[in-house]
Amino acid sequence: MHKGKAIDIMENNIILKVDSIKKYFPVKTGGFGRPHKWLKAVDGVSFEVSKDRVFAIVGESGCGKSTIARLVLRLLPLTDGRIYFKGEDVSHLSGDSLKKFRRSVQIVFQDPFASLNPRMRIIDTLSEPFKIHKIVPKQDIKDRVVSLLEKVGLNSDALNRYPHEFSGGQRQRICIARALTVSPELIVADEPLSALDVSIQAQILNLLQNIKRESAISLVFISHDLKVVHYLSDEVAVMYLGKIVEKAKTEDLFESPRHPYTELLLSSAPTIGVRHKAPSNMHRATDFRVSPHMDFVDIPSPIDIPSGCPFHPRCAKRFDVCDKVIPELKDIDSRLVACHLY
Numbered sequence: 001m002h003k004g005k006a007i008d009i010m011e012n013n014i015i016l017k018v019d020s021i022k023k024y025f026p027v028k029t030g031g032f033g034r035p036h037k038w039l040k041a042v043d044g045v046s047f048e049v050s051k052d053r054v055f056a057i058v059g060e061s062g063c064g065k066s067t068i069a070r071l072v073l074r075l076l077p078l079t080d081g082r083i084y085f086k087g088e089d090v091s092h093l094s095g096d097s098l099k100k101f102r103r104s105v106q107i108v109f110q111d112p113f114a115s116l117n118p119r120m121r122i123i124d125t126l127s128e129p130f131k132i133h134k135i136v137p138k139q140d141i142k143d144r145v146v147s148l149l150e151k152v153g154l155n156s157d158a159l160n161r162y163p164h165e166f167s168g169g170q171r172q173r174i175c176i177a178r179a180l181t182v183s184p185e186l187i188v189a190d191e192p193l194s195a196l197d198v199s200i201q202a203q204i205l206n207l208l209q210n211i212k213r214e215s216a217i218s219l220v221f222i223s224h225d226l227k228v229v230h231y232l233s234d235e236v237a238v239m240y241l242g243k244i245v246e247k248a249k250t251e252d253l254f255e256s257p258r259h260p261y262t263e264l265l266l267s268s269a270p271t272i273g274v275r276h277k278a279p280s281n282m283h284r285a286t287d288f289r290v291s292p293h294m295d296f297v298d299i300p301s302p303i304d305i306p307s308g309c310p311f312h313p314r315c316a317k318r319f320d321v322c323d324k325v326i327p328e329l330k331d332i333d334s335r336l337v338a339c340h341l342y
């Protein structure tokens with residue numbers, strides 16, 4: 001670990017710093033002796049998450065959002081780059097240090113059913129982290145589990161039941177309770193609403209908001225639902241084909257998007273709701289999702305990324321340089337934008 005760097009990070013109240021991370025997956029291209037191609041799922045992404053803040057990552061399907069979540073959690077090895085948590089380089093932790101890191105950073109996945117063991121009662125699922133990390137005396141575990149259930153809007157009736165006995169929203173509450181068992185400082189929520197009925201999404205969103213407020217937890221919130229991002233986050237990174245193309249404070253991004261891709265995303269979500277108030281029309285949330293297939297041009301493959309600016313084949317504002325030179329992420333009006341227009 002670079003000591004000087006660690007001190008900088010702590011002084012700025014930054015809990016997570018992701019520095020130029022890359023994840024390339026090998027793709028078999030044919031018979032013996034043929035070279036591999038690489039699928040560049042994440043290609044040089046950097047961002048910082050401040051303490052007690054919500055950092056959102058938004059973009060169309062396949063742009064690399066979930067891969068970033070898995071890299072941050074150290075569930076996947078990095079191809080390149082560094083990840084710092086509270087100033088410590090956690091990119092290559094193993095053994096006890098990795099175990100300690102995994103107590104501080106938790107993940108909530110998209111599909112609450114797939115992430116709960118169907119054969120374990122809720123009390124066993126929620127007791128397990130206490131036992132693994134030995135954070136609570138054995139005799140106190142049940143009380144702690146009940147208080148966690150209450151925190152997420154359930155109660156002791158849930159203790160002896162199995163995941164299939166709950167609705168999707170209740171299961172996601174249980175997953176959130178499980179993430180909270182170890183009192184994490186950071187939660188990575190990877191599309192936590194998208195498997196839920198739209199009528200339930202606002203409830204889970206409010207729950208996340210309350211937990212964040214009460215427990216001073218930082219959140220990396222991954223979503224393709226712009227309305228939710230607008231409501232919940234403090235800062236947003238817009239991703240396209242493995243790269244951040246714009247990063248800004250949420251209000252700035254929604255008020256005056258700079259990158260043509262951000263404009264396109266926002267124009268496909270024309271009536272963004274008012275902030276600081278739970279969206280009352282969450283049942284219409286699907287109206288605001290980024291369509292995985294915007295209808296004019298297909299998203300290029302991350303195996304064959306277009307030359308120059310990866311967005312140029314879809315960009316209404318492209319000009320001669322755009323298919324030749326990769327734009328760098330530059331500081332424009334207190335936000336970062338990767339576009340030759342600036």
Ligand SMILES: Nc1ncnc2c1ncn2[C@@H]1O[C@H](COP(=O)(O)OP(=O)(O)OP(=O)(O)O)[C@@H](O)[C@H]1O
Nearest residue numbers: 025039041059060061062063064065066067068302
């Ligand atoms: N283990 C893997 N092996 C090979 N390719 C992968 C692997 N995991 C992800 N990918 C590819 O990496 C790219 C980014 O995937 P990722 O799941 O991170 O995108 P995403 O933005 O989260 O999309 P979605 O919202 O659909 O989950 C995709 O092209 C995906 O097919």
